[in-house]
Amino acid sequence: MQLERPTLLLNEAICRRNIQRMVAKTARLGLQFRPHFKTHQSRTIGTWFREAGVKAITVSSVEMGLYFAAAGWQAITLAFPTYPAQMPLINRLAASCQLRLVAESVAELTHLEKRLQHPVELMIKVDVGGQRTGIAPDNTSLLLHLAKQLDRSSKLTFNGFLAHAGHTYRCRTAEQVRSIHEQVILKVGGLRQTFDPSYPGLIYSLGDSPSASLAENFEGIDELRPGVFVFFDWMQLGIGACSYEDMALCMAAPVVALHPDRNEVVIHGGAIHFSKETWTESSGDTHYGPVVLLDDAFQPLQLLEGTFLKKVSQEHGILRTTTETMQRFAPGQWIGVLPVHACLTANLIGSYQTLSGEKIDHFNRQAFI
Amino acid sequence: MQLERPTLLLNEAICRRNIQRMVAKTARLGLQFRPHFKTHQSRTIGTWFREAGVKAITVSSVEMGLYFAAAGWQAITLAFPTYPAQMPLINRLAASCQLRLVAESVAELTHLEKRLQHPVELMIKVDVGGQRTGIAPDNTSLLLHLAKQLDRSSKLTFNGFLAHAGHTYRCRTAEQVRSIHEQVILKVGGLRQTFDPSYPGLIYSLGDSPSASLAENFEGIDELRPGVFVFFDWMQLGIGACSYEDMALCMAAPVVALHPDRNEVVIHGGAIHFSKETWTESSGDTHYGPVVLLDDAFQPLQLLEGTFLKKVSQEHGILRTTTETMQRFAPGQWIGVLPVHACLTANLIGSYQTLSGEKIDHFNRQAFI
Incomplete structure (x- = not known):
């Protein structure tokens, strides 16, 4: 395998294992599984979900929905508010699948x-x-008001409540995630108490990957829609939602200059490759991703302690390391950086390469528009 | 004009004026002008430069170079280190234009x-x-060593020194920029003293937009390569490098939800539209961009005081505003957000729309690869 530029490497085995685990967990808990495809945005990876038995999905834009509908997905939730200017596109999407929308x-x-x-x-x-x-x-008054408005609708079938506990992303331990999740379960429980008598059979849907990965109590929940679990990333590891072995993505980037006087290594890989998403370690160190060595087949080896992508401009990235580790870098060498936020990095790179050299597609928003 | 999604609006008149001003300034100062095209990455905008008399350009990747060489640009500087894996692409580019490379x-x-x-x-x-x-x-010893290595080369013509005063981006006043620039001029002067006797006729090239916009003393400098001046942005305004009237880009984004209880407005426009580049105001307020009202033709009106894009997730943006200004927002309304960093926002959106509704191209890295 030869690389020509910063390349987002995908470990297919890890990715498929992440998918299978979540399929098994939701099946065990009796939950419907409607994974969010905004993380991978890939038809090929979609087929891996299909092979694992998944039949319904979630997307974050109507264009992404059209992309997956064209790939044969029949049940799609657009988990983003609709607005008048998008109605022509929404009508196109509604014509091509069983569409589920959200509103508030x-x-x-x-x-x-x-x-x-x-x-x-x-x-x-x-x-x-x-x-x-x-x-x-x-x-309750607004919720019931909307429910009644839906009762009178000829086009909208009220089928439940959609929630996303995005505040679990601010957690730093699995315990914190579980604690937030218990509060969420209570809130959904309250909602059910209000609606179950008059609206039996509604679906109560929950979203975030940290809760989906860490929690076991899903009382009152019918459906899960996690997304980033498909790859996981450094943020999810920091939250406590995955282990190092679960991370399916690694950016391979070439070393282009060495500055041993300041323990810095310049790589080709900047804000247009990684995004400017940062992560702050418990030590207070803020960075754009940790660094790993790669073997000759671009397989990630061990994490380089104290070595992080510390600065990014458009194309340049600057790794800061220790005097000792500095000696492990050479010009032209390919090193790995683990994405802080997989969704944003994948969206920027717009394709994946498996470790066997296969190119994997990613929705190209730019070409669509 | 009708918009369907978050759209990067380009004011062609402002953009052309920014180009003409820099062309006039470099001509007046007797400087060669080799603008950096990494900001706009557009063949169409390239023709505006050509119409203003520009004949040589700078790019930040070899793929971008190939894109502009195919559009007829004959003199191209690739202002990024080369590395072995890119040699096939570099040879393609060197075959199609007068290529200038950098090395250290x-x-x-x-x-x-x-x-x-x-x-x-x-x-x-x-x-x-x-x-x-x-x-x-x-x-001096390393510089002279490299110069001598170049003397012996059959393929590499040593034609000068390239510098980029990236530290002007950390300035917060025009005075600070000019002060850094004076130090840069002194450093380049020292370099000339060393090289002028043995290497007369070399080109001393300088890059950053803040210095190019604000400084008047370019003693010892032969060439300027600014990029972001073509659009300017909120960061350049904060640095003091432009005025509000010089900003050529504005993202039009629809309001999708109102949360008056917390003075927040949800828009369609998130990290995959704006990037996660932030700016910190002198008040200490950190945000992803200031908010403007738009008229019916999507022309930016006044800035909304105390109203900023405060949070972004993948597709969602959250504006925080004041109780008073909150009343000026309505669902479905299109509002404007000025990009903090034009290069990253343009790279993410991948196209522009002029205020007369014309779609302007942007290099599509994803399609190229």
Whole structure:
């Protein structure tokens, strides 16, 4: 295998194992599994999910939905608010799959009712603490008002509540994640108490990878939609949601200059490759990713202690290391950097290469538009 | 004009004015102008430079170089270190234009000499304080050693020194930029004293937009290679390198949810649109971009005081505003966010739309690879 430029290496075996584990866990717990495909955005990786028995998916944009509908996915949740300017695209998507949308306001339901050309399922978005979008689960009057609006709809089938506990991303231990998750379970429980009598059979759907990976109690939950578990990344490791062996992605980047006077190594690999997502270690050290040595087949070897991608400009990355480790770098050598946030790195690189040299596709937003 | 999704709006008149100003300034100062095209990465915008008389350009990757060579650019500097794995691509580029490369080590010159199939120009990279790549200008022994290695080369023509004062990006006033620039001028002056006697006629090339925009003294400098001045952005405004009226880019993004209880507005526009580049105001407020109202033709109106893009996830953005300004937002409305770092935002969106609705191309790395 020969590389020509910074390349996002994908360990297919690890990725498939991550998929199978989550399939097995949701099956064991009796949960529907509707994985979020925004992390990998790949038709090929989609087939790995299909081979593991997955039939329904989640996407974060209507364009991504069209990409996966064209690849044969029949049940798609668009887990992002709709807005008037996207109605032509949403109608295209609704024509090509069983589409499930989310909404959190009277205005959204009204514009959907007016402009949808095909029936869709609708989930009300609830905010279980992430404070991004959604209605507070105890805002019963608004929730019931929307439910009644949905009862009168000819195009929207009310089929449940969608929540994303995004605040687990701020955790630094598995215990913290589980503690947040227990609060989320209580909130969803309250919601069920309100709705179960009049609306039996609704689906209560939960999203984030940390809870999906770490929690065991999913009482009152019907569906899981995690995304990043497919690859995991340094952030998920820092949160406690995975182990080092679960990380399926590694960026291979060439060393282009050495500056031993300041223990710095310049690589080809910058903000347009990694993104500017940072992670702060418990030591207080903030960086763009930890560094690993690669063997001749680009397989990651051990983590280089105290060595991080510390600065990125557009194409340049600067690794800072120790005097001792500095000697392990040579010009032209390929080193590995583990992405802090897999979704953003994959989105920037726009393709993967397996360790056997196979190129794996990624949705190309730019070509779509 | 109708928009369907977050769209990077380009004000062509402002952009052309920025180009013309820099062309006029370099002409007035007797400097060669070799603008960095990594900011816009657009063939169309390239033609605006050509119409203003520009004949030579700078790029940050060999793929970008091939893209512009195919568009007819004949003189191209690749301002990034070369490495062995890229030699096939570099040879392709060297076959299609008058290529100028940079290097900072014996090893680089050796591998270039061995594997280049076409003659190229070569500049030695010097570090004038940015501490990214390059040799200290007072490291005369290494500089002379490389110069002598170039003297013996059959493929590499030594034609000067390339510097990038990247540390001006850490400035917060025009005075600070000018002060750094004066030190850079002194360093380049020292370099000239060493090399002028034996190597007359070399080109001394300087890069950054803040200095190029703000300084007037370019004694000892022959060439300027600024990039971001073509659009400017919120960071350049914060550095003092431009005024509000010079900013040519604005992201139009739709409002998708309102949360007046916490003075937050959710937009479609997240990390995959803006990047995660932040800017910290003098007040200490860190954000992903300031917010402007747009008129019906998507023309930016005034800045909304105290209103910033404060959080981004993959597709979501959260604006934080004041209780008073909160009332100016409505669902479905298009608002504007000024990019903190134009290069990264343009790279992510991968196209521009002018205010008259024309779509402007951007190099698509993903399709190229």
